[in-house]
Amino acid sequence: MTHWLFKSEPDEFSIKHLSVKKIAQWDGVRNYQARNFIRQMQAGDLAFFYHSSCKHVGIAGVMRIVGTSYPDPLAQDPESPYYDIKSQQENKWSAIKVEFVTEFRRVLSLDQIKKMAINDQNLASFDLIKKGSRLSVMPVTEEQWQCLLHAAESN
């Protein structure tokens, strides 16, 4: 099983929203690298829910991948801000369903993760903490996952 991390601005969609909805469609991803990761996801994979561009930036909870990716309906919808005219024929963008698992008592902050990475080779190589990293969906290694999950649960 592979692990993942998804970024979202909590004003738009937060771990709390997901905890109410239980299952949501993750759509609107318009970056090829992120899209390719979505296409690699398998049912049952676990993922961190990361809050970006907000007061408490960091990992807020865990969710589970439901099913596999499918064409993003927003790309076909002229009313949507995520509409992409080039998506008419080709299957250009992908969406996937996610299921709520846990909301951490406190957000494991980006600052905490960066501090942990000073003494942790595995975390040091994590894309998330690299300056200028804009990838909204990324893989998390088994070692990184265990380390971050443990830190979040005992936070």
Next chain:
DNA sequence: GCCAACGTTGGC
């Protein structure tokens, strides 16, 4: 709100 860093676009 600022601005550095990034991905994409398009002229050449």
Next chain:
DNA sequence: GCCAACGTTGGC
């Protein structure tokens, strides 16, 4: 195929 210009992301 290069690269400047642009729009967007995201931490601060």
